[in-house]
Every structure is written in structure tokens, then in C-alpha cells.
Amino acid sequence: MEISNIITFFIVLILILFIFVVMINFIIPFKFKSDFDDISSSYHNLVQLEGGMDDDIRLEFENELLNLGMDEIVIDCKSVDEVRYGEKFVLYVSAIMEVKTPNKYLIFEKKKEKLEFRRVSFSKKLVN
Amino acid sequence: MNNKGNSSISAIILMMLIMLLIILPIVSMVFENYYISIITREVVDASYSAMTSSFDNINIGISTRNRLSYSFDIEENFLEFLKINLNLSKDFETSNQRFKELEIIEFTNLYLGEADEINGSVARRDTIHILMRIKFESMFLMLSSSEERIVNIHFDYEVPIDN
Numbered sequence: 001m002e003i004s005n006i007i008t009f010f011i012v013l014i015l016i017l018f019i020f021v022v023m024i025n026f027i028i029p030f031k032f033k034s035d036f037d038d039i040s041s042s043y044h045n046l047v048q049l050e051g052g053m054d055d056d057i058r059l060e061f062e063n064e065l066l067n068l069g070m071d072e073i074v075i076d077c078k079s080v081d082e083v084r085y086g087e088k089f090v091l092y093v094s095a096i097m098e099v100k101t102p103n104k105y106l107i108f109e110k111k112k113e114k115l116e117f118r119r120v121s122f123s124k125k126l127v128n
Numbered sequence: 129m130n131n132k133g134n135s136s137i138s139a140i141i142l143m144m145l146i147m148l149l150i151i152l153p154i155v156s157m158v159f160e161n162y163y164i165s166i167i168t169r170e171v172v173d174a175s176y177s178a179m180t181s182s183f184d185n186i187n188i189g190i191s192t193r194n195r196l197s198y199s200f201d202i203e204e205n206f207l208e209f210l211k212i213n214l215n216l217s218k219d220f221e222t223s224n225q226r227f228k229e230l231e232i233i234e235f236t237n238l239y240l241g242e243a244d245e246i247n248g249s250v251a252r253r254d255t256i257h258i259l260m261r262i263k264f265e266s267m268f269l270m271l272s273s274s275e276e277r278i279v280n281i282h283f284d285y286e287v288p289i290d291n
Contacts, residue, residue, distance in 0.1 A: 004136040012143045019147065023155050027162065034166050041173055088181075090212065119174070120181050120209045 025101055025108065032068070032097050033115055039064050040093050040117035047091055051123035052080035061093075070095035070115070083123045093117040160267050160277070167226050168279050171214065171262060178209035179256070179285050202256060203235050227262050228276060234259035254287040 043061045047053050053061075058075055065073050076092040083089050094116045100108045182205035210216070215223055220230050236257050264277040 008136045008139050008143075011140055015144070015147060016151075019151065019155065023159060026159060030163055030166050034169075037166075037170055037173065044177065116215065118213060118215055119177050120212050121177075122181055 025099075029097070029099050029101065029113060032099065035068055036065070036070070036095065036097075036115045037117060039068070040091075041119075044091050044117075044119045044121065047077060048121040049124055050080060051085065052083040052089065053077040053091070054080050065093075065095055070097055072096040085123055087123050089121055089123065091117070091119050091121060156267070163267075164264055164277060164279060167264070168262065168281065170226075171230070171260070172281055172283070174213035175206075175210060175258065175260065175281070175283070176285075178206050178213050179258075181209045182206045183287060206235070206258075207232070228265050229261075229263040231261050232258065233261055233280075256285045256287065258283055258285070 039061075043057065046057060050057065053075070058077075061075060062073055072095065074092070074094045076090075078089045094114060096112050096114055098110055098112050101111050182202045211218070211220070214230070216230070217223070222230075234257060237254055258281075260281045262279045262281065264279070266275055266277050
């Protein structure tokens with residue numbers, strides 16, 4: 001095999017790898033957002049049926065987000081005792097994720113991005 | 129040697145052209161569609177949630193006697209809750225640029241007293257039909273002729289009345 005062919009092969013390989021890495025790093029933040037929305041949505045349904053958020057659900061929810069790699073998690077929701085049947089309440093969740101993304105010069109840098117989830121609910125559980 | 133050198137350079141140029149004109153556009157299109165699907169799913173989830181909350185917020189037991197009167201309440205509630213769920217301004221503008229524009233095209237009650245067939249399925253009870261349009265700014269312009277991508281979201285939601 002000639003040297004020029006080997007060099008050509010490696011240049012092409014490096015270019016393909018570079019494109020692949022850039023694309024994966026563009027997609028990762030959206031994958032995080034999708035997972036964050038899925039988890040938050042499932043807990044929103046639970047909170048709606050329970051008529052508020054108790055400490056166990058809060059802890060479980062927080063742990064799931066921590067396992068996903070989120071930081072500075074804020075979960076704001078009224079507790080079960082505070083919400084009456086049919087009363088409106090809002091579940092607000094925010095978390096910070098840190099990802100390495102390429103900037104416009106295609107240099108990778110760490111970036112913090114805030115994810116938010118907000119849903120209005122009406123309590124469906126008769127508790128008081 | 130000169131011929132071999134020329135053939136290597138032409139091979140590299142050819143590969144780069146293939147990447148620029150074929151691989152990059154395809155990967156970008158896949159990426160753009162993935163992004164649009166995530167945002168669309170978020171809007172659909174927020175809409176269902178807003179719709180469920182809208183029905184919880186009105187007294188359906190009283191309102192069912194006069195169908196037209198509660199349609200208005202549901203639409204008002206739905207829009208209010210959708211704005212909260214998606215963190216939109218009064219004019220449906222987004223604060224974090226997820227999409228360019230969101231508009232409600234249709235919001236109607238499909239059932240008008242008799243069983244009605246709509247698109248192959250029969251509405252036997254009050255069913256709210258919603259058609260929304262989301263406009264995205266096109267990230268990759270080389271393959272698309274327009275500067276924006278439009279996604280239509282349609283769903284029919286049966287009013288949960290126990291009759």
C-alpha cells in the first residue's frame with residue numbers, strides 16, 4: 001500500500017470522526033432535555049393524582065434528576081396538606097445541566113444550560 | 129510520483145465534497161428533525177395537560193345543558209394554561225427561542241347533538257378539536273427552500289362527562 005493512500009485514508013477518517021463528534025455533541029443537550037421532560041411529566045401526573053407533592057415523591061423525583069446528571073435542582077410545588085380538592089396548583093421544576101458543546105469556531109467548551117418544566121394542575125384527590 | 133500525488137489530492141477533495149454536499153446535509157436534516165420532534169412533543173404534552181386542567185376548572189355538570197356556553201370557557205382556560213405550561217407571553221411569544229411562533233388555528237366542538245363521523249371516527253359526545261401550528265426557524269437552509277419549518281399539531285379531546 002502506498003504512503004499517499006494511507007495519508008488520504010487517515011485524513012478522511014479524521015474528518016469523519018470530527019463530524020461525528022460535533023454532531024453527537026449537538027444532540028446530547030436535546031437528549032438531556034427530552035429525558036428531563038419525560039421524568040418531569042410522569043411526576044406531574046403523579047402529583048396531580050396525589051393532590052400535591054409529599055416529601056417521598058419530592059426526594060424520589062430529585063434523585064432521578066440527580067442520576068440524570070442535573071445540578072441545582074429546584075422543585076416548587078404545594079404539599080398534599082396545602083392543596084384542597086379541585087384547587088389549582090403549579091408544579092415548577094428547574095435544573096442546571098453541564099455539557100460540552102462546540103462554539104462557532106468549533107472549539108469545545110463547557111456550557112451550563114437551565115432546563116425548566118412548568119405545569120398547571122387541579123388536585124383530583126379528596127384529602128380535606 | 130507527480131501523478132500519484134495528484135490522485136491523492138483529488139481523492140481528498142472528492143471525499144471533502146462528498147462530506148460537504150451529502151453527509152453534512154443528511155446529518156443536519158436528521159438533527160433538525162430530532163430537535164423539532166422534541167419541541168413538538170413538549171408542546172403536545174403541555175397542550176394535553178392544559179386541556180385536562182381546563183375541564184377541571186369548569187363546572188361541567190351545569191354547563192352541559194348549554195354546550196355553547198362552556199366551549200368559550202374551555203378555550204379561555206386552555207389558552208391561559210397553555211401559556212403558563214409553555215412559559216409564553218400574552219401574545220404567544222417564547223422567551224427562550226424554542227420555536228418562532230405558535231398559533232391556534234382551530235378550536236371547535238365537533239359534536240353538535242348527533243353522532244358525527246369525522247375522519248373515519250365517530251364523535252358521540254362533546255369532543256374538542258384543536259389544530260395548532262408551530263413555526264420553527266430553519267437551521268439548515270441548503271436543502272429547504274423556505275426559511276421556516278411548519279409543524280401542524282392536531283388532536284381531538286373528548287369532554288370527560290359521566291352521562
